[in-house]
Amino acid sequence: MFCLRKLNCCSKCLKSSQIIVRTLQVSNRKKYVKPQRESTQHGTRAHLQVLGSGAPSQPASVYLHCVDKRYLFNCGEGIGRMSQLVGLSLAKISHAFFTQSKWGCIGGVTSVMFSTVASTGFPPTFNGPNNLQKIFQRMSFLSVIGGIFKHRFTDQLFKNERFEDNKIVIEPVELKHLKDTAIIYVCKLKACPGRFSLKKSLQKNVPAHLVANLFRGEDVTLEDGSVVTKADVMNQDWPDLYFIVVDIPNKGFLKELAINAKLKSQLEKIKATGVEVIVHFTPSKVFNTMRYQDFIERVNPKRNLIVNDSNKDDSVKSVHMLQTRLNKIDPKIHPLLSTKLDINPRIFDPSDESSDKYGKIPMLYSKYILRGEPKEDVELETSSDEESSDFEEILKDLNESPKDALPLCTQEVPIKLKDEKFPRILFLGTGAADSYALRNSSGTLVHLTPDHSILLDCGTATCSQINRYYGDEAPEIYRRLKAVYVSHMHLDHHIGLPELFRWRAIHLPTDRQPLRIFCPLDDLKSWLLFYANHVDPIHFDMKFIDNDILIKDQLNLHERLYLNIESMRTCPTDHYRKSYALALEFSYRNGTDMGRFKLAYSGDIGSSDEFVKLGQNSDLLIHEGTFQSELKDYADRHRHSTIAMALEQSRKMQSKHTILTHFSSRYHIIPYIEGELDANTGIAFDYMEVTPDDFPRLSSLYAKYKENFPSAAEQLERKTFNYLSKSEWE
Structure with missing residues (x-):
């Protein structure tokens, strides 16, 4: 390594040399293996939380909370958003278990890695099929952001063997069919002593100043001379408890399920104790077969928890409540979602006899309590599985929704694909990369005709958004979709593509036309060909077209x-290497009314004279407005736009109408805009659908949004004041 003292050059060269030295120092640093830490808490509570039910509008994933430990079974695409909506922190997950290496099981792993790396510096350990390491390491190179992972992957993070810590033992059973692998997990919660019972100490008339002594395990003597021992105030001990996680992808695995020697051995060991519950990720077409039902009878569990495609209703209450509130403001632009909301989620609690009325009937439980404590003793356990955030404050406006809001979420919704006018623009994702909860990542569906649609960017969970919005009409949307335009290689603009191919395979015939993919060719083609070779064979279903050839039309x-x-x-x-903005021109027809339409789409962008020239005189400009106008330094640093910058671009472009989108997570419901919007400008929400007839009234809606979400507006005012005060002080 060279010495900087010998360099006699300009300050610019000195700075470059310092960067080189620092790079060499980092590259020579010894790899650090994350040490395993034993839990210091000794509670008894344990439960399974369903993060996603496997319905078309959400992934299939189950979260095991055991005192201060968190374990995850499968994490499909969109798991980051689901975890926020149910108030759980992915950052606390220490171990993740995957039943397959298919996208439906691993598509959300980037969200888990981002959360855990940001919190602890390292991802969790991954347990699953042997090819997981190769897939995850390849995913770490998808964008410059993913570079934070590549030096943190070590062989110790990937395992396909028996797992044990001081809370649980998980035994993997590998099943094979042709080249595919599926893993069954036989899980044992270890026996543990009962916890101190406050109720029992009160029944023994122990005075308050002596309760702490009992809690520490000390015997106490009462005023009447009687002795209360530790054993007198303890709840029952908890024996070993078993549950099994099963995912049989197709009928070809059923023979192996019946004859697998290791599985038979494991079931024989736990026969005397019995199985509390089987978690079924197995798809319905396999679950309903005679062979699979024979397997269930052989295991004879007390209950069956179903996490698969047989679940149809949505469970994300806050999304439906927001859409209902917006529908009250403008029912045409904000139509109700076609997927019904499950307003009565089932919770199994062993201490509640009414929750056991279903017995062995296969059922979706949103929460399944494996071990609990009496309610008066729960507060003695200090750990919590709830994520500490301001999300409850954010949802304050939604929780104050009218009493008729929930019935609206469960009623039959009119058909959306009837008497359509074109062009139609549906916003599927209006948030930036850090947005999950109420705004999905980038995705805009443009309907050109009844048979032609183009998707502008395809962020995570874009297909979940389509399925939630259209419900039973979603297959027609996949039939219409002819092309996807990817503006650049950041994850929030393309990571939803594998899921899109999966849904096309479900709903479209095998002789379908390949999906046209307009993209930065080298990078995206490399990733999708890797995906096709190692995850799902989709070679025939994609046709790549380089965005560079569109520069000259x-x-x-x-x-x-x-x-x-x-x-x-x-x-x-x-914005980023090989990032693009788009101008799309097409003709439309509504009965006898015919016309031509020009759409300009910014993607992620700062100020750009080239884009102004490209989108000149567009009928509609869809422009990112990631930050409020006061955060221009943030925008310049990340090469994004503020709302003021977007409006200036619109004026220079002489766009007839402008819709702002791609808002930072700072703006959970509405973005902060000081003063009035331009008369031709509106802001986008997820599931907002507009036609040219709607454009003139978009600007007038912002005042109504602020009026209907006062808590969100007040929070933005407060944050802005604090930021400006801090800036002035600095």
């Missing part, structure tokens, strides 16, 4: 006719 005539467009042009932007 060189899309061939055959593709234009197939997509039903007249022009598709891009220009490079400086």
